Amino acid sequence: MAKESSASSSNSITKYQFTLSDESKERILKVLDYSKTIAHYGFIPFVLYLGWSATSNKPSILSLLSPFPSA
Amino acid sequence: MSSANSSVPQAVGNVPIQQLNQLSIGTLPSVTPQPPRQNSLWSSNPVFSYLNDVYITISEHRKSLGLTNPGTIENLNKEVSRDVFLNQYFFTGLRADLNKAFSMMPAFQTSHTLSMGSTILPAYAFSSLFATEDFFVQGNVDNELNFSGRINYGWDKFNISKITLQLAHSQPSMIQLEQDYQASDFSINLKTLNPNFLYDGFSGVAVASLLQSLTPKLAVGLEAMYSKQPIAPPDTAVSYVARYNAGNWIASAQLQAQGALIASFWRKVSDKVEAGLETQIGATMKQVADPLMGIGFEPVIEGQTTIGAKYEYRTAVFRGQLDSTGKVSAFLEKRVLPTVSILFSGEIDQFKNSSRIGLGLQFEAAGNEQLMMMQQGLIDANGNSIPGAPPVQL
Numbered sequence: 001m002a003k004e005s006s007a008s009s010s011n012s013i014t015k016y017q018f019t020l021s022d023e024s025k026e027r028i029l030k031v032l033d034y035s036k037t038i039a040h041y042g043f044i045p046f047v048l049y050l051g052w053s054a055t056s057n058k059p060s061i062l063s064l065l066s067p068f069p070s071a
Numbered sequence: 072m073s074s075a076n077s078s079v080p081q082a083v084g085n086v087p088i089q090q091l092n093q094l095s096i097g098t099l100p101s102v103t104p105q106p107p108r109q110n111s112l113w114s115s116n117p118v119f120s121y122l123n124d125v126y127i128t129i130s131e132h133r134k135s136l137g138l139t140n141p142g143t144i145e146n147l148n149k150e151v152s153r154d155v156f157l158n159q160y161f162f163t164g165l166r167a168d169l170n171k172a173f174s175m176m177p178a179f180q181t182s183h184t185l186s187m188g189s190t191i192l193p194a195y196a197f198s199s200l201f202a203t204e205d206f207f208v209q210g211n212v213d214n215e216l217n218f219s220g221r222i223n224y225g226w227d228k229f230n231i232s233k234i235t236l237q238l239a240h241s242q243p244s245m246i247q248l249e250q251d252y253q254a255s256d257f258s259i260n261l262k263t264l265n266p267n268f269l270y271d272g273f274s275g276v277a278v279a280s281l282l283q284s285l286t287p288k289l290a291v292g293l294e295a296m297y298s299k300q301p302i303a304p305p306d307t308a309v310s311y312v313a314r315y316n317a318g319n320w321i322a323s324a325q326l327q328a329q330g331a332l333i334a335s336f337w338r339k340v341s342d343k344v345e346a347g348l349e350t351q352i353g354a355t356m357k358q359v360a361d362p363l364m365g366i367g368f369e370p371v372i373e374g375q376t377t378i379g380a381k382y383e384y385r386t387a388v389f390r391g392q393l394d395s396t397g398k399v400s401a402f403l404e405k406r407v408l409p410t411v412s413i414l415f416s417g418e419i420d421q422f423k424n425s426s427r428i429g430l431g432l433q434f435e436a437a438g439n440e441q442l443m444m445m446q447q448g449l450i451d452a453n454g455n456s457i458p459g460a461p462p463v464q465l
Contacts, residue, residue, distance in 0.1 A: 025269055040238045043220045044199060044210040051179030051201040057439050059173055067169035067183040069436040069443060 138256035141290030144280045145260070147312055148323045148349065150337040155347035155381045157390040157402040161416050164188025166431040173438035175445075175452065177203040189429070193217070216240060229253055233262075257283040258292075270301045282312065290314045296328070330354040343383045350376045397422035409447050410435040 020028075048064055063070035142149075153159055166186040173179045181199045186192035193213035200209045205225040212218045217239040225231045233249040249262035264276040275298075282292030291313045299305040308328030315322045320338040327333070331353035338346050357371040379392030387405040392398075400418035407413055414431035437443035444450045451457055 020269070028269065036238060036244060039220065039236055040216075040218050043218065043236070044197070044212055047199045047201050047208050047210045048181075050208065051173060051177075051181075051199065054177045054201070054203075055174040055179055055438070059438050063438060064173075064181065067171055067181075067434075067436065069171070070438055 133256060136256075137287050138284040139287060140253050140255060141258060141282045141284045141292070141314060141316075143251060143253070143258050143260055144282050144292055144294055144312055147282075147314055147325065148333070148335040148337075150321055150345070151323075151335040151347035151349050151379075155337065155345050155379045155390065156349070156377065156392055157379070157400060157416065160390065160402045160404075161400065161418065162186075162189060162192060162414075162429040162431065163416075163427045164192070164429055166192060166414070166429065168431065168433040169436065170434065171436040171438055172442050172446075175442065177201065257281065267301075272299075274299045274301050282314075288316050290316075340380075344380065346378075346380045348376070348378050350374065396420075 052058060052064065059070065164187050166184065166189065169183040169185075171181050171183075173181070179199075179201050181197070184192070184196045184198070186194060186196075193215065196211060196213040198209065198211040200207075202208070207223040208221070210218070210220045218237070220234075220236045222234045223231055224233075229252055231251040231253075233247075233251065235245075235247040235249070237245040245265060247262060247264045248266065249260065252259040258281070260278075260280045262278050264278075266273065266275040266277070268274075277297045278294060280292060280294035282290055284290045292311075294310045294312065296308045296310075297305060298307070310325060310327040312325045313323065320336070322336050323334070325333045331351060333349065333351045335347065335349040337348075340346055352372060352374045354370050354372050356368045358366065359369050360366050375395055377392055377394040379390065382389040386407075387403065389404075390402040392400055398418055398420050401416070403413075403415045405413050405415075412433045414429070414433060416429040416431075417426070418428075419426045435446050437446055441450070445452065449456065
């Protein structure tokens, strides 16, 4: 890694890039992976919660998920 | 005005009454008040005050041209490709949509889609949507747990940020960040697909586009794309677009970087009928075996033209189209009850002798009594009853 950065800095064309250690790269990838999982499973419940809290009659979870008219 | 008044008595004292007309009294200030000039360093120093004056002159001239926002490049031929043509609506097999609305203002609804015999539509999909005036969020998940989500947020009336997410277990995930800036006479759109800074600088796709109105009807623009995958060399492409909107007809053209030209024409025939025409001409390289030259490449120009029409009736929408590859297709959406509509789509490929058909049902359900009464046309959006009125089409 250190070799690479010294090589790129010796080039006449300087590359603007983050120099991150492999560990922090791995950590970032892990955090991204977790956030992906959270988005995958948490997004729809989040939308349902937003809608539920904005609806005046606060429908029950069964009524939110069932496709049949609940009135 | 007050300074002019205070200077007059002194001037009168020095000048004889016969030579009043030679007095150097400034003309009356114009009726419209001058905007207050800030006396800070930025406006009082000569360079910046000159620049400010230039800027004000240019912006006033721009205002005097009467230009309007041209829309975005994404919607360049929206009237033809999305409204008239049935590419977006076409489906095969059987399908049922069960939509359920819980609230109108903010909009909140869920939707269950069941499908059979389709290669594209999943067997079951659930989606929910929540929208206020400046915020829109939508999520969609199917029976294989493939997820797609969209968040739009409008910071003010010019700026919209958009995030699009697609996550699936077996395929690489996709995220797209987008910023829309729609000013009074131009639109700028910046978007990036799967941006990544971890491996040797930027990788992913970045697209910037600008669409500028030149006259109240004509807008031109260009779109630049930069794509870089790790290891592979970067790729760039620029495409040029133009759009002429004459009220009841719109013509647009796109010249894409690979040499493809897409021209489209939309016309409002009457207030219920719209027609659209789209031509695509593309140059591709085709491998040919020549007895003298051996294997070589020769450029092939391919074209495709599609013509379509959309009819809007009181309870039905009909779309039909015909293209130069011999495909005839039709899509019909008919509301049989205030809460039930029937969808039919069919396509016949005359040259290949094949056909596809789709049949669907769409149900609208309500999450509370007021919405249910609204859907059945018994009350209007304000909750007032409609005595003896024909059912409202929602």
